[in-house]
Amino acid sequence: MSNLEKLTKAGIVDPNHLSDAEKKTVESLSDDEVNCLISVKGKAQAAGIAAAPKII
């Protein structure tokens, strides 16, 4: 499974909203980075942290 597929399946990214350059960035991630993203963003989503204004 590609990184893009893993992150899409985890609900972390939507490939329809990623540019080709962003997809290359996603595919360049190591397994550790992919797993870390899935972990932290999964927790954020579970906590209801949605898109919000930029923090300071």
Add this chain to the structure above:
Amino acid sequence: MAAPSSITAHPATGLSNSELLRKKIRLASCYDPASTSLLLHPRLAEFYPEVLFLLHSTARASVPLMQAALERSRELAEHDEVAAALVAYLAEHIVEEADHDEWMLQDLELLGIEREQVLHRIPALGVIEAVGAQYYWIHHVHPVAFLGYLEALEGEPVPVDAVEYAMQHSGLPPAAFRTLLVHAQNDPDHSADLDRLIDRLPLDAAQTAMLGVSAITITSAVESAYSAILKPYLASTPRG
């Protein structure tokens, strides 16, 4: 944007080390990059003390972390080109960041919050975990991971005009924004220095991943802490 030819480009993406790291931070972030700063929020006066407390939670650890990273880098420098490159940067950055936590305590005192309240209050647990993890990275993996932490916290400086707006319109004492103003004025240069350092480092794949994991974890921890502070106010958050 592709990395200039003078900077080592990541082979798969054509990006410099710092550009790639910023994109990873963006992937980790839950926040809308097109939105306006919370310094423009009409209810800023209600939550600004909590924001300062959160900022102090990381600021109080900045110099100790940098000192730990500097000492470890010096230990490794003789045989480690990446560690050797960190030494000069960290030594300079420690001087630049000195006393910023004290300034925040002074800013909070202007808001009627005594420093003993701040110093004895337990910070957000996620922040404690993410900051504490940096000591593990530094001592037991490689101090270069700390640069991921710095990029996440300092890579997108607060705009000066946003701070000035808050000073004028929040209803709070303008002097209570002293630390934020100084950061807004100086952090663009600091951010550029950090990017130049990251870009000239001969990182291997493992070290590139270390920066990424380090940056992703602190990004998430700080945003989670902010979210808890801001939840009551998000419905009235300005969009821009």
